[in-house]
Amino acid sequence: MAASPRRVALANSHNHGLSWFYYAQGMSSPPLGLCRAAAWLTGLGCEVAVFDFQASRDDAEVAADRLAEWRPDLVVVGAFPEIHLHVFMGVSAAPYDIALCRAVRRRLPRVRLGLGGYLAGIFPRVLGPLCPEANRLVTGPDDLLAELHVTADQAGFTAASALDGLAFLRPGPLHYGIDRDLHLTEGGGVRPVLPALTATGCPYRCSFCATPVSFGHRYTPRPLGPVIAEIRRGVRHYGVTEWSVWDDTLTVGDRAEDFSRRLIAEDLGIRWWCFAHADRVLANPEMLPLMRAAGCRMVWIGGETPDPDRLRAYGKRIGVGDCRAACRMVRDQGMLPTASFLIGEIGEDRASLARKREEIGRFVDDGVVTVSTLLIPVPGTALFSDLGTRGLVRRQDLRLYSGVRATLRYDDLSAEEVEDAFLDCYLAGVLPWGPRGTWGRANLWSDGEGRPREDLERLARAEYARLRKLEEGPGERLEASWFHS
Secondary structure, three states: OOOOOOEEEEEEOOOHHHHHHOHHHOOOOOOHHHHHHHHHHHOOOOEEEEEEHHHHOOOHHHHHHHHHHHOOOEEEEOOOOOOOOOOHHHHHHHHHHHHHHHHHHHHOOOOEEEEOOHHHHHOHHHHHHHOOOOOEEOOOHHHHHHHOOOOHHHHOOOOOOHHHHHHHEOOOOOOOOOOOOOOEEEOOEEEOEEEEOOEEOOOOOOOOOOHHHHOOOOOEEOOHHHHHHHHHHHHHHHOOOEEEEOOOOOOOOOHHHHHHHHHHHHOOOOEEEEEEOHHHHHHOOOHHHHHHHOOEEEEEEEEEOOOHHHHHHHOOOOOOOHHHHHHHHHHHOOOEEEEEEEEOOOOOOHHHHHHHHHHHHHHHHOOOEEEEEEOOOOOOOHHHHHHHHOOOEOOOEHHHOOOOOOOEOOOOOOHHHHHHHHHHHHHHHHHHHOOOOOOOOOOOOOOOOOOOHHHHHHHHHHHHHHHHHHHOOOOOOOEHHHHOO
8 A cells, every 4th residue: 555544435325215214213323334344444554434425315416525525535335235134225225326426426537436235246247337437346345455455465454343433434414323313212311322243144045135145145143252342342432322233133043142141241231122033032932031131122023924825935934923923922021022014015906905904903902013115126136036037027216126115016006006005004013102112213204302193194104205206206227127137
């Protein structure tokens, strides 16, 4: 490297669909992958800044102006999406990432420019020509080393913690932060939340899920020692006692139990939530009390559908009643159960949508928060290949692949009808719990003043209508049909 540090800007673009759903769930968190990369690059002598335009909601032109003001030598957009909850949201970010790259190139004609994200890693031969403004697709640390003309041997140091990387976030209106905006509230108090990641990938092979694809069908657990050290540092240095454990499922083998025992031994006094698989909950009744003792207060379980044939087709490996039984076990241990459901499945009709509304009502009556998303055919998954071959993908614009917009073809339902049904199911499962009254929940449309449910529903529907109009207007498009081959 040159004697003087290179200035490297790592940036998230603003994905409109992501704003509506992801942040509305109270799951907003610092861009952990970017923060970890920032700390790592600093160890190489770089001067680094992380710009999270998803949080500040700056579109491409404004974001490019902010990046140009910082005068970087290298800008990397969309790389290191280390947290892979609903990878389809990384897919829907691709058009916005490309738009940001183009805007940056107009402002900074000579800057080195990298493009990352899910599609860059899975479909480099397709994505590269779609964004000629980028000098390089950045899919991992090796790409950054090549861009900086540094070999792995020359790097020769241990990567810093993602928490250390949080120091590189640029000031601005964020949805998270050590002392910035709200994450969770309880009794009027404000508490920030930080993410923890104990493993990457997933050992399951659900046909609709892109997480196994994005990690090369590998499940890679991290040593728990460094994970606990990160949490300890977050508690002692930043004073954060609320954590989101972002593993696609924490309940693999004895991992949840080992993680819980270590937290109990540390006695850090934290509260946290995680994702779990129904079959592991049912098979290990001793696991939940241990997690509760370690500070777990919410467990999210994928139910997906009340149709047994569809469950088998997805490769879910659970029965129709397993999710509900597991949620009851979570509830009985004094933790909040959350279950997720897919709306707009293949063969969906008005009768099946009505049955799903009834099923969601039964879960809510059991004390379960339910979160609905639309079935999205993510490029690279078995579902995407199957539906593309059968001609069942109706809307190709990847901006709509965010989990809240309908993209498939139905015999008797329009996309608008399916989206309306999704919105009904989503609000029926989330709003009964109040805007901020449940641990692990924050509501995008609340101003924190405890608005009545009717006001929140009106605001949510108005924001969704605005999103529809925005995404169907002019803007950067990226065609899903290009990825079918």
